[in-house]
Amino acid sequence: MNITSAYIEQLNGIDQQIVAEIDGKAVFVPLVGGNRHYREIMDQVEAGTLVLANTVNIVEE
Amino acid sequence: MAITKRADKGSTLTHNELDGNFTHLEKKFTITNSGSGAYVFSGGGTSSDSNPTLYLQRGETYTFAVNATGHPFYIKTVSGTGTGNAYNDGTSNNGVEVGDIEFTVQHDAPDILYYNCSAHSSMAGTIHVVKANYSIDDLSDVDTTTTAPTSGQVLKWDGSKWAPAVDNSGSGSSNTFSNIAVGGDTVGADSTTDTVTFVAGSNMTITANTTSDTITFASSGGGGGAASITSSNTAPNSPSAGDLWWYTTDGELYFYYDDGDSQQWIQVTTPGPQGPTGSVSVTTANTTPSNPSDGELWWNTNTNKLYIYYVDTDSSQWVQATTPGTAGTNGTDGATPGRNKFINGNFDVWQRGTSFTATGYTADRWKLNVSGSSSTLTQQEFTLGQTDVPNNPKYYLRLVNTTNSGAGDFVYFEQRIEDVRTFQGETVTVSFWAKADAAKTIHVEPYQNYGTGGSPSTAVAGADQSVTLSTSWTKYTVNLSVASITGKTLGSDNNDYLSILFWMDAGSNLGDRVATGNQSGTFEFSQIQIESGSSATDFEQKTLDETYSDCLRYFQKGNTGEGGTRNRHYSSIGSSICFGGTISFKSYMRAQPTITLSSHTLYGTATSVGLQYNSGIGFAIKIGTSGAGTYYTDGGTYDADAEL
Numbered sequence A: 001m002n003i004t005s006a007y008i009e010q011l012n013g014i015d016q017q018i019v020a021e022i023d024g025k026a027v028f029v030p031l032v033g034g035n036r037h038y039r040e041i042m043d044q045v046e047a048g049t050l051v052l053a054n055t056v057n058i059v060e061e
Numbered sequence B: 001m002a003i004t005k006r007a008d009k010g011s012t013l014t015h016n017e018l019d020g021n022f023t024h025l026e027k028k029f030t031i032t033n034s035g036s037g038a039y040v041f042s043g044g045g046t047s048s049d050s051n052p053t054l055y056l057q058r059g060e061t062y063t064f065a066v067n068a069t070g071h072p073f074y075i076k077t078v079s080g081t082g083t084g085n086a087y088n089d090g091t092s093n094n095g096v097e098v099g100d101i102e103f104t105v106q107h108d109a110p111d112i113l114y115y116n117c118s119a120h121s122s123m124a125g126t127i128h129v130v131k132a133n134y135s136i137d138d139l140s141d142v143d144t145t146t147t148a149p150t151s152g153q154v155l156k157w158d159g160s161k162w163a164p165a166v167d168n169s170g171s172g173s174s175n176t177f178s179n180i181a182v183g184g185d186t187v188g189a190d191s192t193t194d195t196v197t198f199v200a201g202s203n204m205t206i207t208a209n210t211t212s213d214t215i216t217f218a219s220s221g222g223g224g225g226a227a228s229i230t231s232s233n234t235a236p237n238s239p240s241a242g243d244l245w246w247y248t249t250d251g252e253l254y255f256y257y258d259d260g261d262s263q264q265w266i267q268v269t270t271p272g273p274q275g276p277t278g279s280v281s282v283t284t285a286n287t288t289p290s291n292p293s294d295g296e297l298w299w300n301t302n303t304n305k306l307y308i309y310y311v312d313t314d315s316s317q318w319v320q321a322t323t324p325g326t327a328g329t330n331g332t333d334g335a336t337p338g339r340n341k342f343i344n345g346n347f348d349v350w351q352r353g354t355s356f357t358a359t360g361y362t363a364d365r366w367k368l369n370v371s372g373s374s375s376t377l378t379q380q381e382f383t384l385g386q387t388d389v390p391n392n393p394k395y396y397l398r399l400v401n402t403t404n405s406g407a408g409d410f411v412y413f414e415q416r417i418e419d420v421r422t423f424q425g426e427t428v429t430v431s432f433w434a435k436a437d438a439a440k441t442i443h444v445e446p447y448q449n450y451g452t453g454g455s456p457s458t459a460v461a462g463a464d465q466s467v468t469l470s471t472s473w474t475k476y477t478v479n480l481s482v483a484s485i486t487g488k489t490l491g492s493d494n495n496d497y498l499s500i501l502f503w504m505d506a507g508s509n510l511g512d513r514v515a516t517g518n519q520s521g522t523f524e525f526s527q528i529q530i531e532s533g534s535s536a537t538d539f540e541q542k543t544l545d546e547t548y549s550d551c552l553r554y555f556q557k558g559n560t561g562e563g564g565t566r567n568r569h570y571s572s573i574g575s576s577i578c579f580g581g582t583i584s585f586k587s588y589m590r591a592q593p594t595i596t597l598s599s600h601t602l603y604g605t606a607t608s609v610g611l612q613y614n615s616g617i618g619f620a621i622k623i624g625t626s627g628a629g630t631y632y633t634d635g636g637t638y639d640a641d642a643e644l
Helices: A036-047 B511-516 B544-552
Strands: A003-011 A014-022 A025-029 A053-058 B012-015 B022-025 B027-034 B038-043 B046-050 B054-057 B061-067 B073-076 B098-104 B112-117 B124-130 B154-157 B162-165 B179-182 B185-188 B204-209 B214-219 B229-232 B244-247 B252-258 B263-267 B282-285 B297-300 B305-311 B316-320 B367-371 B374-381 B395-403 B410-418 B427-436 B440-449 B465-469 B474-481 B497-506 B521-532 B555-559 B566-571 B577-584 B594-598 B601-604 B606-614 B618-625 B629-634 B637-641
Touching (some): A014 A036, A025 A036, A025 B606, A036 B594, B395 B410, B395 B497, B427 B440, B440 B474, B440 B511, B440 B521, B465 B474, B497 B511, B544 B555, B577 B606, B594 B606, B601 B606, B606 B629
Parallel strands (some): A003 A053, B027 B061, B229 B244, B282 B297
Antiparallel strands (some): A003 A014, A014 A025, B012 B022, B027 B038, B038 B046, B061 B098, B073 B112, B154 B162, B204 B214, B244 B252, B252 B263, B297 B305, B305 B316, B367 B410, B395 B521, B410 B497, B427 B474, B440 B465, B440 B497, B555 B637, B566 B629, B577 B618, B606 B618
C-alpha cells in the first residue's frame, strides 16, 4: 500500500475523515480502526514513514 | 340184602342185624317236653334245644318222634294252641302226644309253618320250608331273569338291584388280554408264573398301590420318549408308530399313526398365521458373518454389495440382495452447504480488474502480496469445453513470478476469512485445482490475526503444508491445523481474521516459509476450498449472484450520479462546497469503507468533487463550486473498500 499523502479533513471543526492518495488514487478514509487503510496510515504515521499534512476544516454555510 | 329205600343226602343207613337189611333212617327229631314250657328237640341237627327253629327241605321226609304226654304236637300253618290250622298235607299222625309224626314236606308247602302244643302256647316253634337247590335269582335284590346273563359277565349293582353286566368299568364289550406284545416280542399269559415287569425309563416313574391295585406311569419332566422326530421336506422312511415329522415346506407337524389295520401320517398341527417379523441383524464387514440366521443382512464393504442369508427347505446360503450399479460421481448435495469458507474460490468476481502486479486485492477477496519480486496476477478464462477441471468454471487465477532472488523476496496470495474464531482448534482441509509451468512446490499456511485496537494477542502462523504442483490440472488437498484461540485476546477494532496463505516464493528471511524458497514460474489455481475436517469434498458450487453478494460485504463499486451517471444540482448562493447527492451501499459492509471517487467530469460551476460524509451504509458527495448556478458531475464512480 503506497501512501503518498494524507491529511485529516474536518467538517465544521470536527474530524471527518482522512483524505489520502494511496496507490495513485485519491481516497477518503474513515477514522475507524477496522478500516485497513486507516490502520495503515496510522501505522506509517506512528512509524514515521508518513506525515499527515495540515488539517483541512470545511465549514458549512 | 335189599335196599328198601334210597338214602337221601345227609341221611344214614342202619344195618338191621335181624333181617340183615340196611334201612334208611329218616331225618328224625326226638321230641320231649320240658314241663309245659317247651318242647325239647334232639337229633336232626338239634341237641336238647328248646322250641328250636327248624329248616325243612321241600320233598324231604322228616320224622318227629314225640314223647310228650299231655302235649299234643301239631304242625300248623298258623301258630297257636288248639287243633285248628293243622297242616296235614304230607303229614301223618299230626297232633300225637307219644308217637311218630312223619312229615314229607310238600313242594307247595308254605315257606313258613309252625309247631305247637295244642294246650300250651309256650310250647311252639317255627318251621322254615326251604328249597332243595337255590338259584342266585332267589335273592330278593338280584334279577337275572330280566336280562339273561352271558358268559364272562358278573353281577353289578345298577342302582336298584344286582344284574348281569360285563366285567369292566363301563359299558361295551369286555376285552381280555392273554398276551402283551412289545415291539416284536410277546409276553404270553400262558403260565401262572408269568410276570410282566414295568421298568421306568428316563424321565418316567412307575408307582404301584397294592391297596387300590393301581399302577401309575408318570412323566418326571422333559421328553424322554423314544419317538423319532424328523425335520424334512419329505416323509421319513420306515417310520414307527408315534414318530413325529416336521414338514419343512409347509411348516406342519405330522404324527405317524398305527391303528392296527392301517398306518399313515396324520397332520397334528395347523399352521397359524404368520407372526410379525422380528428384528434382523445387519452386519457391515468385509468377511462373511459367522453363524448367520435366516433373513440376516450383510453389507460387504469390499464389494459394496448387500446380501441376505436365505434358508430354504434343503439349503442355506448368502444371496446377493442388490446388484450394484456403476459408481457415480460424487455430488454436492450430500455435503454441508456453506462449508467452503473461502469467498470467490471459483474466481468468478473481479471487481477491481483482471491484472495486478503489486500487493493488494485482486480477484475479490484474494490478496496478492509481493515483495522484491516481479509478479503478475491475472484473470484467465478456461477454454470452452475443457474437462480438465470439473464443473465448468469460467475463470482461473494465474500468477507469474519472474524475478526473485532476494532473501526477503516473497510472493504469496491469501484470503482473509473474517473472524479469527473460524475453524479455531480444528483440522481443516484446503483443496484446490492447480498446475504450474513445471513441477513446483508451494506451501499452504494458516495464519490467525487477532486484529487491532486495544491489546490483541500476537498473530499466530500455523504449520504449513507443502504441495508439489504438476504441469497438468490436478486437484490437491492439504490438511492444516488451526490453533485454538483459547486464552487469546481480540483487538477492539473488530478486524480479526483467519488467513490461508499460498506461498510461491519465499526468500531465506521468511522464517517458516523458507522451505518454499525463491521460486519463479507460472502458477495457476482454480476452485479453492477450505472446509472443516480432514477430508475434501467436491467444490461447493455457488451462483454468481451468491458469490457477488458475498463479496459486496468487503468491496463494492458503483456510480455516483443520478440515473447512473449524472449528478446535477443548482446552487443559488454560490457556496464553495455544495451538496452533491447521497449514495447507499448495495449491501451492508463489514466496516466503514474507504471511498475512492473516480471519473467525475465536472460541469457548470463545479470545480471539485469530494466525500462529504461516510456513514458506513452510504455516503454523500460534495462538489466545490465557483459561484451560483448549475453545477454537476457526470460519469463518476466510487469504490468502497472494507477489506480486512
